[in-house]
Amino acid sequence: MFATCIVVINPQRWVLGLALILLSSAAVAGAGQCGDPGTTALDRIAGVDGAPLPEGREVIIEAPVSASFPGQSGLNGFFVESDMPRVGLFVYAPDVTPGAAPKPAERWRLQARTGRYRGRIQLERLEGLVHCGAEPVKPTAVPADTLDDPADFANRLIRIDGPLTVTDTYQLGRYGSMRLAQGGRAFARNTGIKGGTPFPVVLDDGSYRRDPRPVPYLDETGVRRAGDRLASVTGVVTHAFGEWRIHPVAPPAIRSANPRPVDAPRRPADSALRVVQFNLQNYFIDRGGRGPATAAGFQRQRTRLRATLRALDADLLVLHEIQNKPAAVDDLLDWLNEDQPPGQHYQATLSERSAAVIRTVMLFRPSRLTQRRAARHADEAHARDPIAAVFEDAQGEPLVVAGAHFKSRGGCPEHGDVDRGAGCWAERREAEADALARWLDDWVEADQLAEAPVLLLADLNAYAEEQPVQRLVEAGLVDQLAQRVPAPQRYGYVYRGRAGYLDHVLATDSMAARIQALTSWAVNADEPAYLAREGEGVWRASDHDPLIIDLK
Structure with missing residues (x-):
């Protein structure tokens, strides 16, 4: 006679019972008793030295539990692991409640059947568990x-054992996972920046449920940002949803190495003008299309964007992804100017537009700049019209500012302008760059574009070494981010764990001489995407970081 703990599973109804009872060896049905012969080694089931056992084979194993994630809030099972050789298997046990589930550092004997889930070998259909x-x-x-x-x-x-860098938090609020990189933040190819290497394992949270709340891995301030550092993590490695993942058995050691920049960049004391470029991520006053789905969501978007733009306090704004509707521009102006003294009010440079879903708008303060003329470039090459305006500042100095938003990198056609290493529609963006350069060269009324004081603020949807940017450089414009911003900080957008800059500040030499400071406000790209719906204040109000140019 001996004492043991058994979980008996009824194979007809899959009902669990947990009991601590006295029994003889003959009383243990199915799995048998601890130490009995007739077990199958984990390496035999997994096929380490040959073919794995076929699906549906009844087996008895006895092994320690390495990790347990029971119930629907976990992975509906636990992992077992043998020592010689080191082999691990997942035991799918959806009917074992969290309170009755085997725990790490416990040895269990079980009877089950071999199975597969999305190609992974596992044990399932438990018929008995013995502690x-x-x-x-x-x-x-x-x-x-x-x-x-x-x-x-x-x-x-x-x-x-790291160190590793958190390089993407996009799925943190949706699935509790983050991408990592070794050697620092990973950068997109074609940026001209040598960053870290994407790590082949995603940091997951021991669950595949959607929208885990509370969100895992947040720091004491309630956020987790790309750029933070992971020193070490202990967990089980498994493959799911097309990627290798580690599910921690203890909280990973993460350090907040990239804290939020609470204050907007300060304007230099002797700065004459501040110019800001910002992609508002689908500012639509109508519901049912792009932008927030509800009126309440739209009001949150307005409030958060207003907080961002007022903190930046620009004299000139170049804004992208505005609904191509005059009322949308009027709405922007209404809340920007509301409760502000007349000297802080903005007005739009022009109202004309071509047919497109979104547009770029340019807003300026008449108290700081005098507009002399403005125009848009309606050309078949463009997905939406570039715009330009000539201003004079308070000292009568001319200033030419252009804004553009090139064709997206997504939505590839089946044939033709597909992704060949520079995103979808690269040829279209190259044509846009050529058309824009020709137009500006004609429109600025100078012998050559390079001779005029031109500042181009554009979401080119292209990285620095790609042809659209290079064509504009060949036309006489200089990449000011590459000239002035250290490589590790040269990003304003993160896509699939790789940082880069799609928003560009290009200037002729005479205009570049007037640039006193160029920086970004990192309030969006490093932040988890769920904050777009649930966040407050300026954090993740868009998916692009605003760029700030202070002029002498």
């Missing part, structure tokens, strides 16, 4: 710079 005492699993130490193939550690408990 066999304590047995901890020591995690395998894996330095981050040696983890080349996560498949070598599939379903095993490991400790990854």
